Amino acid sequence: MANHQxxxxxxxxxxxxLRLKVGLAExxxxxxxxxxxxxxxxEIAEKAGAVAVMALxxxxxxxxxxxxxxxxxxxxxxxxxxxxxxxxxxxxCRIGHFAEAQVLQELGVDFIDExxxxxxxxxxxxxNKHAFKTPFVCxxxxxxxxxxxxxxxxxxxxTKGEAGTGDVVHAVKHLRQIVKDMRxxxxxxxxxxxxxxxxxxxxxxxxxxxxxxGKLPVPNFSAGGIATPADAALVRQLGAEAVFVGSGIFMSDxxxxxxxxxxxxxxxxxVRATTFFDDPKVLAETSAECTGAMKGLAIAGMDAATMMxxxxx
Amino acid sequence: xxxxxxxxxxxxQGDYESHARALEQVNAQPKMVRTAAELEQVDGLIIPGGxxxxxxxxxxxxxxxxxxxxxxxxxxxxxTCAGCILLAKRVTHPEQQSLGALDATxxxxxxxxxxxxxxxxxxxxxxxxxxxxxxxxxxxLIELGSGVEVLATRDGSPVLVRQKNILAATFHPExxxxxxxxxxxxxxxxxxxPDRRVHRYFxxxxxxxxxxxxxxxxxxxxxxxxxxx
Numbered sequence: 205m206a207n208h209q210x211x212x213x214x215x216x217x218x219x220x221x222l223r224l225k226v227g228l229a230e231x232x233x234x235x236x237x238x239x240x241x242x243x244x245x246x247e248i249a250e251k252a253g254a255v256a257v258m259a260l261x262x263x264x265x266x267x268x269x270x271x272x273x274x275x276x277x278x279x280x281x282x283x284x285x286x287x288x289x290x291x292x293x294x295x296x297c298r299i300g301h302f303a304e305a306q307v308l309q310e311l312g313v314d315f316i317d318e319x320x321x322x323x324x325x326x327x328x329x330x331x332n333k334h335a336f337k338t339p340f341v342c343x344x345x346x347x348x349x350x351x352x353x354x355x356x357x358x359x360x361x362x363t364k365g366e367a368g369t370g371d372v373v374h375a376v377k378h379l380r381q382i383v384k385d386m387r388x389x390x391x392x393x394x395x396x397x398x399x400x401x402x403x404x405x406x407x408x409x410x411x412x413x414x415x416x417x418g419k420l421p422v423p424n425f426s427a428g429g430i431a432t433p434a435d436a437a438l439v440r441q442l443g444a445e446a447v448f449v450g451s452g453i454f455m456s457d458x459x460x461x462x463x464x465x466x467x468x469x470x471x472x473x474x475v476r477a478t479t480f481f482d483d484p485k486v487l488a489e490t491s492a493e494c495t496g497a498m499k500g501l502a503i504a505g506m507d508a509a510t511m512m513x514x515x516x517x
Numbered sequence: 518x519x520x521x522x523x524x525x526x527x528x529x530q531g532d533y534e535s536h537a538r539a540l541e542q543v544n545a546q547p548k549m550v551r552t553a554a555e556l557e558q559v560d561g562l563i564i565p566g567g568x569x570x571x572x573x574x575x576x577x578x579x580x581x582x583x584x585x586x587x588x589x590x591x592x593x594x595x596x597t598c599a600g601c602i603l604l605a606k607r608v609t610h611p612e613q614q615s616l617g618a619l620d621a622t623x624x625x626x627x628x629x630x631x632x633x634x635x636x637x638x639x640x641x642x643x644x645x646x647x648x649x650x651x652x653x654x655x656x657x658l659i660e661l662g663s664g665v666e667v668l669a670t671r672d673g674s675p676v677l678v679r680q681k682n683i684l685a686a687t688f689h690p691e692x693x694x695x696x697x698x699x700x701x702x703x704x705x706x707x708x709x710x711p712d713r714r715v716h717r718y719f720x721x722x723x724x725x726x727x728x729x730x731x732x733x734x735x736x737x738x739x740x741x742x743x744x745x746x
Binding site: 221222223224226227228230231232233234235250251252253254255256286290291292309312313314315334337338339354409410413421422472475476479480 | 528529530531532533534535551566567568570571574575578598599610611625626629630631632634635636651653654689692694697702703704705706707
């Protein structure tokens with residue numbers, strides 16, 4: 205046979221090709237991934253220039269407002285969205301819920317988000333992501349958490365921020381923390397790196413890789429409270445390679461949808477701001493194009509027990 | 518010494534940084550291109566992998582579509598995956614607008630979704646034997662005009678083609694490795710043993726298209742006014 209297929213592995217059974225998984229994450233760089241709850245929103249997102257959509261039953265702001273157990277979206281919604289758009293479709297599974305992940309892989313979603321936005325299914329373990337052919341993205345608040353997820357097989361990391369609030373403060377906090385943790389590793393001696401692995405509760409091999417490269421071995425995106433074009437530009441300038449926007453596009457407050465015109469203008473403006481994140485002239489234009497932003501919920505006034513970001517181990 | 522051409526990488530979205538790294542490894546000077554003014558400063562252009570629908574929206578909004586169409590008519594232009602879709606004359610699944618620089622029909626997401634993405638080794642006429650090719654939600658070239666030369670194939674179908682100043686790949690040469698047989702599923706192996714034959718080939722296309730110059734320098738380097746813009 206002239207062609208042989210190896211999925212990037214010497215033994216196709218030993219893993220499922222981290223290169224293919226990270227490869228798709230590379231293609232999403234510089235783009236905006238938008239949360240959508242139906243085919244109509246998915247179409248608006250694609251037309252506005254989203255690089256991918258996240259198929260959900262409720263966006264984080266609604267989950268926060270309505271309470272209850274938040275689970276994987278119904279296959280009917282996911283399939284409808286997959287049939288509507290030509291861009292990649294992502295979906296969320298609960299932390300540690302590998303059976304939900306199996307369902308999502310079977311449905312053929314392009315990326316699985318093992319997400320703190322849903323109610324965790326396991327208080328100790330995350331999904332063994334090496335066991336899947338579908339790539340995973342996971343949230344992190346610091347370098348140790350990011351590297352633990354990468355050790356489990358995540359092909360993309362995103363900051364957690366605080367989903368569904370429209371308040372960018374914790375996306376900034378987590379991004380700055382990860383960048384600072386990485387920068388510190390780059391100036392450490394060998395002995396210090398061993399100690400750093402212990403402090404970060406992360407595998408030494410990954411700590412050593414970050415110390416050498418000064419960046420994560422997989423793409424590093426930002427999420428959690430990004431609601432305006434300027435928010436997107438802020439996290440991009442702080443080092444995020446792409447942006448997830450959850451409730452910020454289609455919600456006017458925690459329970460009401462924004463009008464289609466308003467959602468479209470926000471989506472288009474955030475896409476443009478993410479590309480031209482370092483050009484203040486374009487940022488001023490996109491900020492003016494964008495009619496309104498979701499009302500939001502200030503994190504400083506929140507009860508710690510209602511935070512989603514502390515989920516994940 | 519060979520001249521060092523300045524090769525632009527369209528940086529609206531996608532894996533433009535991987536291409537920039539690859540260009541440095543083949544003795545070319547990469548330059549990120551997001552505006553028409555930046556496009557004027559390069560000797561050749563790579564349109565990277567990413568989402569072709571996102572590229573189109575941004576090209577239209579920034580008024581970059583027409584300048585890019587004009588550039589691709591005569592100047593060395595290389596499209597990979599989404600870039601190949603943009604260059605093809607006809608696009609299906611679904612139909613969409615394109616630059617029309619390559620006499621070909623391309624079908625988007627032709628092999629399926631991410632779960633069907635594959636790394637395949639296939640035949641190529643480039644020196645150095647079979648080429649490892651990374652296909653990610655890849656398109657397929659389903660019709661080629663008579664002036665299009667096939668440089669590599671997957672299961673007999675064209676995946677790397679050239680038509681005069683245009684080079685197009687349905688896979689990601691920026692992610693190709695020269696020998697992945699000993700690799701494991703570790704992040705350590707992501708950037709090991711890059712195979713740069715396709716980028717080397719394109720850099721030579723750009724060099725061959727440089728205007729004659731005794732200095733042996735690229736146009737951007739020869740003209741200080743253009744360079745400083």
